[in-house]
Amino acid sequence: MPQLDAKGRHTVAFTLNGRETTVEVETRTLLTDALRHGLGATGTHVGCEHGVCGACTVSIDGVPARACLTLAVGVEGCAVRTVEGLAPEPGRLGVLQAAFRRRHALQCGFCTAGILISLDAYLAFRPNPSRREITEVIGGHLCRCTGYAPIIEAALEAAAELRGDIPAPSSPEAAHA
Amino acid sequence: MKPAPFDYLRAASLDDALDALRQYGPEARLIAGGQSLMPMLNMRLTKPAVLIDVMRITALKEPRLDNGSLVIPAGVRQAILLDRPGLARDLPLLAAALPWVGHIQTRARGTLCGSVAHADPSAEIPLCLVALQGEIHLRSRRKVRRVAAEDFFTGMMVTDRADDEMIEAIAYPLRREGAGTAFAEVGRRHGDYAIVACAGVVDGSRMRLAVGGVADRPTARDFPHLDGSALDDALNAFAWDLGAGDDLHGTARYRRDLVRSLGRRVLEQAAKVARGDTHQEAVPCHS
Numbered sequence: 347m348p349q350l351d352a353k354g355r356h357t358v359a360f361t362l363n364g365r366e367t368t369v370e371v372e373t374r375t376l377l378t379d380a381l382r383h384g385l386g387a388t389g390t391h392v393g394c395e396h397g398v399c400g401a402c403t404v405s406i407d408g409v410p411a412r413a414c415l416t417l418a419v420g421v422e423g424c425a426v427r428t429v430e431g432l433a434p435e436p437g438r439l440g441v442l443q444a445a446f447r448r449r450h451a452l453q454c455g456f457c458t459a460g461i462l463i464s465l466d467a468y469l470a471f472r473p474n475p476s477r478r479e480i481t482e483v484i485g486g487h488l489c490r491c492t493g494y495a496p497i498i499e500a501a502l503e504a505a506a507e508l509r510g511d512i513p514a515p516s517s518p519e520a521a522h523a
Numbered sequence: 524m525k526p527a528p529f530d531y532l533r534a535a536s537l538d539d540a541l542d543a544l545r546q547y548g549p550e551a552r553l554i555a556g557g558q559s560l561m562p563m564l565n566m567r568l569t570k571p572a573v574l575i576d577v578m579r580i581t582a583l584k585e586p587r588l589d590n591g592s593l594v595i596p597a598g599v600r601q602a603i604l605l606d607r608p609g610l611a612r613d614l615p616l617l618a619a620a621l622p623w624v625g626h627i628q629t630r631a632r633g634t635l636c637g638s639v640a641h642a643d644p645s646a647e648i649p650l651c652l653v654a655l656q657g658e659i660h661l662r663s664r665r666k667v668r669r670v671a672a673e674d675f676f677t678g679m680m681v682t683d684r685a686d687d688e689m690i691e692a693i694a695y696p697l698r699r700e701g702a703g704t705a706f707a708e709v710g711r712r713h714g715d716y717a718i719v720a721c722a723g724v725v726d727g728s729r730m731r732l733a734v735g736g737v738a739d740r741p742t743a744r745d746f747p748h749l750d751g752s753a754l755d756d757a758l759n760a761f762a763w764d765l766g767a768g769d770d771l772h773g774t775a776r777y778r779r780d781l782v783r784s785l786g787r788r789v790l791e792q793a794a795k796v797a798r799g800d801t802h803q804e805a806v807p808c809h810s
């Protein structure tokens with residue numbers, strides 16, 4: 347049975363946004379810190395460090411999870427997805443991100459990375475969610491700025507666009523209008 | 524807000540986990556979904572020398588029907604069980620209660636056995652186990668034993684489990700013909716631990732009410748079939764016997780009031796389900 351000692355540094359291998367990645371950590375290193383300090387992926391935010399705020403939410407093997415309640419050594423071999431993986435290329439927004447921008451679903455943006463990941467993972471297995479279901483997903487996140495209503499609108503709009511029910515905004519101007 | 528150092532063992536089999544528990548005993552903690560243990564580690568409320576990760580044990584991933592019960596091994600996450608086809612038919616009480624356990628993001632990781640081991644007096648999963656008179660399957664290198672849920676929870680986050688024992692599985696008796704169940708809870712916000720949670724079971728011979736969030740453990744009482752003021756009196760006596768206390772979420776008086784009102788709603792609903800008047804198990808209640 348693999349045994350990793352408390353004092354040593356250990357290499358963890360996993361895929362981050364589809365790319366094979368390794369990071370050196372202590373056994374006690376949280377996934378949040380491995381991502382932010384170990385790999386420089388600072389899109390994942392840290393709020394409360396005890397699971398209640400949702401800012402640190404990442405997707406692990408396709409399901410949303412609190413990175414602050416996950417040991418980095420625990421994701422050995424897993425597929426981790428963070429907000430950095432949402433945009434199709436640098437300088438362009440993903441569908442959810444663009445809908446958030448259009449609908450003013452963020453103000454300070456501190457909560458946004460976690461919420462985007464929860465929604466991204468949820469829409470992948472439930473492409474046609476009800477407003478109530480979206481509200482429940484958002485219930486796992488704290489946002490002190492928006493009052494949540496625009497977040498829910500953005501999520502429903504992005505879901506419709508991803509299903510092809512409404513056309514994608516055709517130009518960057520439309521996407522940013 | 525960072526854990527103190529610990530050695531980390533990734534158990535590949537049940538034997539691995541049990542060997543490590545025998546070797547390290549009280550120095551070791553199992554880690555399952557981490558949704559209760561990691562906050563405690565982060566806040567350094569606990570500083571185990573060794574963590575034993577049980578989530579890679581493939582043999583503990585599959586719930587199974589056995590002898591009239593649904594047996595749920597240690598590796599089963601809450602979200603996986605909630606998605607199980609037929610759960611609402613086989614175990615309507617658990618199907619009604621599970622959506623109240625934290626959030627989608629915590630149920631994706633947290634296990635049912637971890638919640639039972641953690642033994643929070645407000646937790647829904649232990650409450651349903653007590654309501655349905657389920658069992659905890661414990662295993663160590665010394666012995667294998669089964670403990671009735673009502674004997675397992677012995678106090679606030681304290682259980683009958685010995686340091687070298689692992690909860691291998693928990694077993695919920697399936698819905699029986701002619702019985703009805705119902706669940707209701709009041710919390711500050713959806714996803715918070717309950718201030719009071721009630722699970723009711725009604726069958727031909729009795730009404731059974733289990734209450735979480737009031738006593739130091741989930742607690743059940745059986746009543747004969749009662750209604751009207753006789754039911755009020757019985758629930759009032761139960762509410763006082765639970766020994767409610769004040770805390771920052773609510774006063775003792777508020778909790779007793781919730782036991783009386785939610786308790787009544789849950790038992791009435793369970794009786795309706797038992798009679799076949801309704802299939803709805805979750806009592807509408809706004810928190």
Ligand SMILES: Cc1cc2nc3c(=O)[nH]c(=O)nc-3n(C[C@@H](O)[C@H](O)[C@H](O)COP(=O)(O)OP(=O)(O)OC[C@H]3O[C@@H](n4cnc5c(N)ncnc54)[C@H](O)[C@@H]3O)c2cc1C
Pocket residue numbers: 396397398552553554555556557558559560561577597623624625626629630632633634635636637638639640641643645646647648688689690691714715716717
């Ligand atoms: C934001 C948030 C909200 C929550 N809300 C609720 C709620 O409303 N209701 C609720 O009930 N819970 C709630 N929880 C806790 C719940 O999510 C946990 O999943 C559950 O309490 C523990 O399960 P786990 O698998 O995560 O266990 P872990 O955290 O891994 O372990 C918990 C304890 O159990 C022990 N343990 C775990 N598995 C075993 C085993 N097989 N045998 C022996 N010991 C074992 C561990 O050593 C540890 O002491 C919440 C958690 C968070 C972060």
Ligand code: FES
Pocket residue numbers: 391392393394395396397398399400401402403412413414415
């Ligand atoms: S930082 Fe992880 S939930 Fe708040």
Ligand code: FES
Pocket residue numbers: 451452453454455456457458488489490491492
């Ligand atoms: S946008 Fe500021 S916390 Fe959500």
